[in-house]
Amino acid sequence: MIAVGIDRIAEARGRIAGRIGPTPLVSSLSLSARCGVPVYLKLESRQLTGSFKLRGATNAVLSLSDKARRRGLVTASTGNHGRALAHAAQAEGVRAVICMSALVPANKVEAVRALGAEVRIVGRSQDDAQDEVERLVRQEGLTAIPPFDHADVIAGQGTIGLEIAEARLDTELVLVPLSGGGLAAGVAAAIKSRLPQARVIGVSMARGAAMHASLNAGKPVQVEEVETLADSLGGGIGLDNRYTFAMCRDLLDDVVLLSEEEIAEGIRHAFTEEGETAEGAGAVGIAALLANRIAVRGPTVALVSGRNIDEARHATIVNATMKAAGAAKGRTL
Numbered sequence: 001m002i003a004v005g006i007d008r009i010a011e012a013r014g015r016i017a018g019r020i021g022p023t024p025l026v027s028s029l030s031l032s033a034r035c036g037v038p039v040y041l042k043l044e045s046r047q048l049t050g051s052f053k054l055r056g057a058t059n060a061v062l063s064l065s066d067k068a069r070r071r072g073l074v075t076a077s078t079g080n081h082g083r084a085l086a087h088a089a090q091a092e093g094v095r096a097v098i099c100m101s102a103l104v105p106a107n108k109v110e111a112v113r114a115l116g117a118e119v120r121i122v123g124r125s126q127d128d129a130q131d132e133v134e135r136l137v138r139q140e141g142l143t144a145i146p147p148f149d150h151a152d153v154i155a156g157q158g159t160i161g162l163e164i165a166e167a168r169l170d171t172e173l174v175l176v177p178l179s180g181g182g183l184a185a186g187v188a189a190a191i192k193s194r195l196p197q198a199r200v201i202g203v204s205m206a207r208g209a210a211m212h213a214s215l216n217a218g219k220p221v222q223v224e225e226v227e228t229l230a231d232s233l234g235g236g237i238g239l240d241n242r243y244t245f246a247m248c249r250d251l252l253d254d255v256v257l258l259s260e261e262e263i264a265e266g267i268r269h270a271f272t273e274e275g276e277t278a279e280g281a282g283a284v285g286i287a288a289l290l291a292n293r294i295a296v297r298g299p300t301v302a303l304v305s306g307r308n309i310d311e312a313r314h315a316t317i318v319n320a321t322m323k324a325a326g327a328a329k330g331r332t333l
């Protein structure tokens with residue numbers, strides 16, 4: 001039994017329709033030529049707030065009871081989920097509190113405030129921020145919306161799978177960035193239901209891939225969090241994981257891990273060849289294809305999950321790899 005099935009995903013689509021439009025599915029000429037099969041990019045990087053997380057957040061906000069809606073929402077995410085939840089709550093006139101530690105950089109704090117959320121600074125670690133979330137749930141009756149291990153969030157992310165399946169009936173493979181697994185679980189549930197022959201492969205960074213380690217161990221395990229270009233893929237899956245571990249175990253055909261250099265190459269390719277700004281996490285599907293890490297057999301979709309990358313860092317990556325490419329060309333001339 002799949003915990004979040006196609007019915008819930010179809011319901012989520014009806015719920016978020018009108019608030020969230022479908023994103024483009026575009027052909028990549030360069031990747032198609034390189035891979036020898038048609039390759040498409042599903043551009044969730046064009047989603048409002050810069051990532052697909054708005055789908056799950058919007059579905060979760062719209063699924064609240066009237067009482068929960070009146071009291072408001074809380075989360076500890078400072079990344080794409082925090083942004084998405086802030087935006088989704090504001091759009092529905094619901095209070096959102098985002099708890100952060102004092103170590104979160106000022107620009108991130110401001111970005112969340114600008115989206116209309118209330119910021120609460122507590123302690124000096126992500127754990128301190130999470131403790132405050134739990135206190136607000138207990139003492140003030142706010143509803144916590146976690147970034148991935150939540151049925152409404154998974155169903156919202158799954159709407160991407162429906163869009164892919166309906167746009168390209170011949171899809172043979174979908175590459176999905178994988179962290180906590182809300183995106184991969186939802187997309188795989190939709191794809192496997194609508195296109196049973198298609199494969200779905202998760203892609204993570206080699207540094208600190210918690211779902212990969214957990215799938216290998218046969219249960220949720222903790223991994224050390226280290227810095228990576230795919231920063232949106234960092235963090236654990238939760239030792240008390242309820243949904244995403246089992247769904248990823250039962251639905252994913254494989255998980256592929258990439259080096260930092262391979263991820264950088266994906267970011268560069270997205271920008272110079274496809275004209276798209278992708279953050280590290282968003283570029284891993286493209287990167288896996290460029291690195292020949294996937295056996296492609298037919299029409300392939302790489303899901304580009306987000307674009308929220310520090311501008312200076314993006315420029316450095318694009319310029320560095322362009323210089324290297326220029327130097328290599330110079331030598332052959």
Ligand SMILES: *Cc1c(COP(=O)(O)O)cnc(C)c1O
Pocket residue numbers: 051052053080081147148177178179180181182183184232233279281282305306307
């Ligand atoms: C959150 C996120 C992911 C991973 O999603 P999970 O549901 O945690 O697996 C991938 N890419 C981007 C840009 C994200 O923000």
